[in-house]
Amino acid sequence: MKKLLTVTLAAVLASSSMGIATAATAQSREYRQDRHDRRDDRQERREDRREDRADRREDRREYRQHQREYARWQRAERRYNAGRYQRPSGYVSRQWAYGQRLPASYRTRAYVVHDYSRYGLRAPPRGYQYTRVNNDVVLTAVATGLITAVIAGLFN
Template identity: 65%
Template sequence: MNKILTATLAAVIAGSTVGVATAAEAQSRHDRQDRRELRQDRREFRQEQRQDRQEFRQEQRQYARWQQAQRRYNAPRYVAPRGYAVRQWSYGQRMPSYYRTNAYVVRDYGRYGLRQPPQGYHYVRSGNDVVLTAVATGLITAVIAGLFN
């Protein structure tokens, strides 16, 4: 009986050490897999950030804040609103509400080589320049200098 008990005990001890080694190996494999997945996640995150920055730059180039007109167009004589003089506008300023009336809004932008303004914006003529402004607030988002003769 002693021999059987000793053999059983030896088998249990041997099996438990193998089980511990197997569990340790499994944990090690699991850790390596986690690290691989973490590296892959970081790569994907950096790639998405690069794509976001690239798209942002493309949008910025699409509507540059200040542009010199590539071509000049003939247009009717410009008459400034009463009480206002022709001046140089720049990005971030607000145009007075009087400029946002139909007399100064450029509706045929395609004729002058301008892109269609985004929703909620329109082109306003000020002297020989054209300014892209928000319809509601008059906030200037782009200036195209020297578009008209």
């Protein structure tokens, strides 16, 4: 009888300790799963932020490209009469292109196009001006004379 009581007591103790262990294991599993879920949520939010950043970067890139659409060289859609053109003395007629520097004698008031809207031109960006050269108009930097766009054949 003593043996039976000892075996029963040992079985009860073993099963109760296993129950505690399985409860602790279940809690541990739940904790790990919860932690894993939170980590997945953080990772998804991080990926969303990265996608948003990439979208904004793409938008900025498109905006910059749109700003550059002054087109470095374009043919005028319409021709205007603006009076007789006289080039600066000592200069020969030539074609100007993007990236070249317009001499200072071309950047005087006589050659600057102030009424650009009359000729269907957009307002020049700050620090730039339209300059008439022969029958063309070039968009140049005021300070340096660097040509950023050429509109060919705007004048008769």
